[in-house]
Amino acid sequence: MNDTPLLAVRGLTKRFGGLVAVKDIGFNVRPGEILGLIGPNGSGKSTVMKLIMGIERPNAGSVKVGGVEMAGWAPHRIARAGVGIVFQHSRPLHRQTVLEHIKLALLPDSLTKLVVDPDVNRRAREIAERVGLSAVMHRHPATLPFADLRRMEMAKAIARDPRVVLVDEPFAGLTATESTAFSDLIRGFRDEGRAVLLVDHNVKSLAALADRVLAMYLGEHVAEGTADEVMRNETVRRVYLGGKLEVRERAPASANDKPAILQVDGVGVQYDKARALDGVSLHVREGEFVSIVGLNGAGKTTLFNAISGLVPYEGSIRFGENKLEGMSGAAIARAGVVQCPETRELFSDMTVRENLDLGGYHLADNIRADQLAWLFDLFPILKSRQSQTAKTLSGGEQQMLAIGRALMMQPRLLILDEPTLGLAPVILEQLSKALEAMQKSTPITVLLGEQNVTFALPHADRVYVLEHARVIWEGSPSRFEREMGHGFLEAVPSGEPNALQARA
Ligand SMILES: Nc1ncnc2c1ncn2[C@@H]1O[C@H](COP(=O)(O)OP(=O)(O)OP(=O)(O)O)[C@@H](O)[C@H]1O
Ligand SMILES: [Mg+2]
Missing domain, CATH: 3.40.50.300 (P-loop containing nucleotide triphosphate hydrolases)
Structure with a gap:
């Protein structure tokens, strides 16, 4: 693993009116490294991603990718410089097929978008194959099951070939088998030397993937280290993990005689x-x-x-x-x-x-x-x-x-x-x-x-x-x-x- 950070964030801060959604957040992600970001709902995780991607403008702080300062740039410039985001909710174009979506992602700046370039075609098919969409690549997104829509978002991210990948809640709503497939794809990003920032509430899957974990609470940094260290942290346990769900002893047949x-x-x-x-x-x-x-x-x-x-x-x-x-x-x-x-x-x-x-x-x-x-x-x-x-x-x-x-x-x-x-x-x-x-x-x-x-x-x-x-x-x-x-x-x-x- 290379030691120079590919993504370096310092003092990142974002206010929405009176609310400080992100406060003085800093971290590094090296090429070939996965940094997990956890925290309760509303703690600022997605906002951090949007700030890096330029979808929201930071009030303060620095975002460097490969040493180049990008804080405050427009999203398309940041994307072109090699940062990609996989959103949880996809908003697919309805007239294009899955394969066409991938081709569009392969040719972000081309005006002649869907030209029949055999190379683009081949690469799009390879990507469809890699994420497990080959059987449905000629279908329209509206007809796809949930997990396949998520796969398509992954495929688009792969097609854009980013050096830094931000993945927001990839496992939400997926079954264990599907989560395993997605974990493999994310591991693939790491093996290819990309820097990955990963957010998810599925603590088990996240911990299994992340090289390091950073925990946030109320917009602030609360803990950082290996998954084990962070999950053992007192504050993280209190504000995020909580205890176990208890099986309640229900009075037997409590409602059984009702119609x-x-x-x-x-x-x-x-x-x-x-x-x-x-x-x-x-x-x-x-x-x-x-x-x-x-x-x-x-x-x-x-x-x-x-x-x-x-x-x-x-x-x-x-x-x-x-x-x-x-x-x-x-x-x-x-x-x-x-x-x-x-x-x-x-x-x-x-x-x-x-x-x-x-x-x-x-x-x-x-x-x-x-x-x-x-x-x-x-x-x-x-x-x-x-x-x-x-x-x-x-x-x-x-x-x-x-x-x-x-x-x-x-x-x-x-x-x-x-x-x-x-x-x-x-x-x-x-x-x-x-x-x-x-x-x-x-x-x-x-x-x-x-x-x-x-x-x-x-x-x-x-x-x-x-x-x-x-x-x-x-x-x-x-x-x-x-x-x-x-x-x-x-x-x-x-x-x-x-x-x-x-x-x-
Ligand atoms: N445009 C906005 N205006 C006002 N408040 C906002 C805006 N965008 C986000 N917030 C608030 O900022 C806080 C951080 O939101 P963010 O989406 O980053 O949380 P999160 O950590 O991703 O949470 P979750 O785990 O629920 O997705 C939330 O309380 C949210 O309501
Ligand atoms: Mg979020």
């Missing part, structure tokens, strides 16, 4: 050629907490969208007295079914407070105020960000706001689709406790979709496993651990390493 409030019978959904749900039947009793566990593409979101009236389906869904088939999404929501979607769907130009108030608009003033106070207790960061526009929130803060808005609606049935996406371990713990407290104090019924079993199991009264569009298993969380065994657990990533194994 089913949601009854799903023989539901099937067909998308073009793919069968997204096939003969799915399940029920949720009043006051029950039911987890649907399944990997990406298993059909969880489709099931929730069917319940919420957002996709056409065969079969029948009943909620309380209502037959939901044929009802509009709005009518289903009025009947008390509220879905907090994976995609968040916030009102991005409105403030945090406006989003929450919209959620609770139908409540009496005093009840809304109580609910809001309770929510701010649960997610203190939302309280301090009340007047901030939703679209400027950090990834994890947006997730908290989406969950918060759903809770403000005081639904009879709350559907949470992958709520753990992008949340710091310590926030998962808080959310976990909050869900538990909520179940004790309110008559709410919860249907949770998760691939993170360390989060999905501890709360659940019952668990369904969805695999390839079908329900393949149903039972209690304790039976899940015995019967679904470690095979399933290993196939599932978690922000909280080995919590389940440790208990088993």
Whole structure:
């Protein structure tokens, strides 16, 4: 490994109004080195990347790449000088195929972009192959599953051939197998001598990759060293890692005598050629907490969208007295079914407070105020960000706001689709406790979709496993651990390493 830093950051500082999002941050990354950057939601990690990339202008500090000062340059100049960023959320062009996206990235400055240059064609295909997209390279991004969209972002980054690569939350929403493939790609960057800055809340995957780790909190540097050293740091444990999720002893049969409030019978959904749900039947009793566990593409979101009236389906869904088939999404929501979607769907130009108030608009003033106070207790960061526009929130803060808005609606049935996406371990713990407290104090019924079993199991009264569009298993969380065994657990990533194994 070469000792001269390829990326050298000093005194980097960024203010947004009164908030100091990044304060005097400095570090080096050498060629062929991966520096992991961790910290709670809103601690400034993505902002550091945007400052390096020139997407945000620093208020102070220096960013040198190969000895050249670039702080304050425009992003396209920084990109041309060899810095690339892999964002978590891709915004693909809809008319271009996967291969064309890669070709465009290979020819960033060309005006004759999609000219048939055999060499470009060959290189684009090689890259598609390397990231595992060869089978879908002629498809349009809109038709691709989540992991393939992420692969395409990686492919574009590789095509631009940057010396410094910034990778923001590559593992969020990926299964363990997919995360392993992405880890290999990132390791490939290192082997090619690139300098890599890596942010992710999947502590296990990050620690396995990073040569060094830097931890931030409230915009400031709190610890730096090997992954082990940093994870053992007192402050990092307190503000970021938290403890382990506890399995709660639920009173047996606590809700078992209640009638089913949601009854799903023989539901099937067909998308073009793919069968997204096939003969799915399940029920949720009043006051029950039911987890649907399944990997990406298993059909969880489709099931929730069917319940919420957002996709056409065969079969029948009943909620309380209502037959939901044929009802509009709005009518289903009025009947008390509220879905907090994976995609968040916030009102991005409105403030945090406006989003929450919209959620609770139908409540009496005093009840809304109580609910809001309770929510701010649960997610203190939302309280301090009340007047901030939703679209400027950090990834994890947006997730908290989406969950918060759903809770403000005081639904009879709350559907949470992958709520753990992008949340710091310590926030998962808080959310976990909050869900538990909520179940004790309110008559709410919860249907949770998760691939993170360390989060999905501890709360659940019952668990369904969805695999390839079908329900393949149903039972209690304790039976899940015995019967679904470690095979399933290993196939599932978690922000909280080995919590389940440790208990088993
Ligand atoms: N344009 C902006 N205006 C106001 N505040 C902003 C703006 N952009 C970011 N912030 C705030 O700066 C803080 C740092 O945000 P950043 O996105 O860097 O966090 P992060 O560490 O990446 O968090 P996460 O893990 O949730 O992605 C957050 O509290 C965020 O709300
Ligand atoms: Mg971020």
